[in-house]
Amino acid sequence: EAAVTQSPRSKVAVTGGKVTLSCHQTNNHDYMYWYRQDTGHGLRLIHYSYVADSTEKGDIPDGYKASRPSQENFSLILELASLSQTAVYFCASSSNTGQLYFGEGSKLTVL
Amino acid sequence: GEQVEQLPSSLIVQEGASVLINCSYTDSASVYFPWYKQEPGKRLQFIIDIRSNMERKQTQRLTLLFDKKTKHLSLHITATQPGDSAIYFCSATNSGTYQRFGTGTKLQVVP
Numbered sequence: 001e002a003a004v005t006q007s008p009r010s011k012v013a014v015t016g017g018k019v020t021l022s023c024h025q026t027n028n029h030d031y032m033y034w035y036r037q038d039t040g041h042g043l044r045l046i047h048y049s050y051v052a053d054s055t056e057k058g059d060i061p062d063g064y065k066a067s068r069p070s071q072e073n074f075s076l077i078l079e080l081a082s083l084s085q086t087a088v089y090f091c092a093s094s095s096n097t098g099q100l101y102f103g104e105g106s107k108l109t110v111l
Numbered sequence: 112g113e114q115v116e117q118l119p120s121s122l123i124v125q126e127g128a129s130v131l132i133n134c135s136y137t138d139s140a141s142v143y144f145p146w147y148k149q150e151p152g153k154r155l156q157f158i159i160d161i162r163s164n165m166e167r168k169q170t171q172r173l174t175l176l177f178d179k180k181t182k183h184l185s186l187h188i189t190a191t192q193p194g195d196s197a198i199y200f201c202s203a204t205n206s207g208t209y210q211r212f213g214t215g216t217k218l219q220v221v222p
Contacts, residue, residue, distance in 0.1 A: 040214060042200060043155075048209050090154070099145045099160060102154040
């Protein structure tokens with residue numbers, strides 16, 4: 001069974017603070033992604049990676065950084081969290097052309 | 112970039128009824144169209160996909176139709192059950208980029 005795990009599952013952060021969301025996959029997939037889910041917007045891609053030590057910008061990268069230290073791990077970093085970054089964040093992995101396998105989501109509330 | 116739209120945004124049906132969810136995309140280079148289901152508070156899960164060299168795909172109670180000329184897809188769910196209540200997302204990708212998602216269709220099946 002494909003497995004993508006995210007941590008933390010829920011977090012409350014203060015405006016201007018640093019937040020790191022972590023993702024670990026055991027699918028042996030090359031591709032990993034961070035999506036953001038907001039009501040009315042579906043899922044929008046923030047960053048993705050197709051190989052360790054390399055990340056790419058998605059459609060909404062501003063205010064976010066990403067890190068892929070190994071094939072299994074992919075982190076999303078908010079250096080200066082803002083109210084507008086309150087959302088649910090999903091990590092996913094995939095092979096080159098296949099379906100996405102999602103994590104359970106990380107609910108971030110910025111106060 | 113690719114734009115993916117879904118209609119309707121929500122619908123309520125009686126158990127046993129059939130439903131149709133429509134999806135359109137803009138990028139003629141898109142070749143792969145997976146669909147996902149998200150039950151309340153859960154991760155997205157893959158349910159069915161189709162590639163641009165096909166017109167129809169069926170699995171159990173799901174039928175996915177694809178019209179390359181009009182850039183349109185339709186997901187037909189028959190004999191709906193309360194367990195089908197979820198948000199359904201279509202997505203699109205060409206072979207070299209990531210999947211872009213529609214805004215989702217919230218389906219509620221009432222007994």
